[in-house]
Structure formats: C-alpha cells, structure tokens
Amino acid sequence: MGVPAGQQNVVPYIMVTDGQVLIQFLESTFGAQAGLIVKSTNGKKITHGELKIGESLLYFADGTEEAVNCDEDCSTGEQKYDAELKAKEPSNIHMYVYVDDAAEAVRRAELAGGTSVTPVMEDENGIMGGFVDPFNNLWWVKSPKQ
DSSP states (O other): OOOOOOOOOOOOOESSSOHHHHHHHHHHHHEEEEEEEEEOTTSSSSEEEEEEEETEEEEEEOOHHHHHTTTGGGOSSSHHHHHHOOOOOOOOOOEEEEEEOHHHHHHHHHTTTTTEEEEEEEEEEEEEEEEEOOSSSSEEEEEEOO
C-alpha cells in the first residue's frame, strides 16, 4: 500500500466549529503539534489542518455551514460539494489515545475546556478515562500496564 512517508494507514479527519479552539485544546491536553494549516482566502476559516499527537496524525477542518461556504473561494470540487450539502453540524467521533498518564491527560483536558465523562480507573490492562472536547467529540485515554 502506498502510504506517504511519515503518514499512517488511517488518518482520522474531524469537522469542528472552530479549528483554532481544537488546536489550543489538543496542544494543552496532549502536547499536540500543529502541522500544515490551510486557511480560506480571507484567513478566517481552516479548510484543512493537521495535528500530530505523539506519532499519530489527526486531520481537521472547520465544518459548519458557514465554513464550507468557502468565503467565495470554493476552488476545489470537495469544497463545492460541501457547500452544496450545507452541512449544519460537525461530525462527532470517538478517539482512543495511548498516553503515559491517563489521569494527567484528563486533568489537562478539563483545564483546557473538556468535560470528563467517565472517571479515571484501573482495569486489568492499565488506567483509562474519558472526556469530551469542546465540540462533543469523545476522547478515551489509556495508560497501558508496563
């Protein structure tokens, strides 16, 4: 399978209402590093963004009806298709992230504006917790037993 260097076979791609907020949230929670950020011609919306969490890549974009209207610069077929759909809500997903300290990740998420949805607890495979981000996406964090 032809996977570009530095990429993984499956890259989650999420739509959010404010990509800048997602960047700040994931930087605060996981120490994410922003990569390529493509903005609309007026610079107000993120039409494609990339964040790296550890060795994993996450793609995202502003995905509300207003965002897909493209600021009058619908230059790609995908943008034109999205604008025609008039998507009103971003998609919500579940993400599963392996971290060194699940409790600390949940704590940082809460400080960054997330909401804990399940207490951090130990099971036979390690320590796990869950929270939702400001866009109602569910994130599960797991610290495996060593």
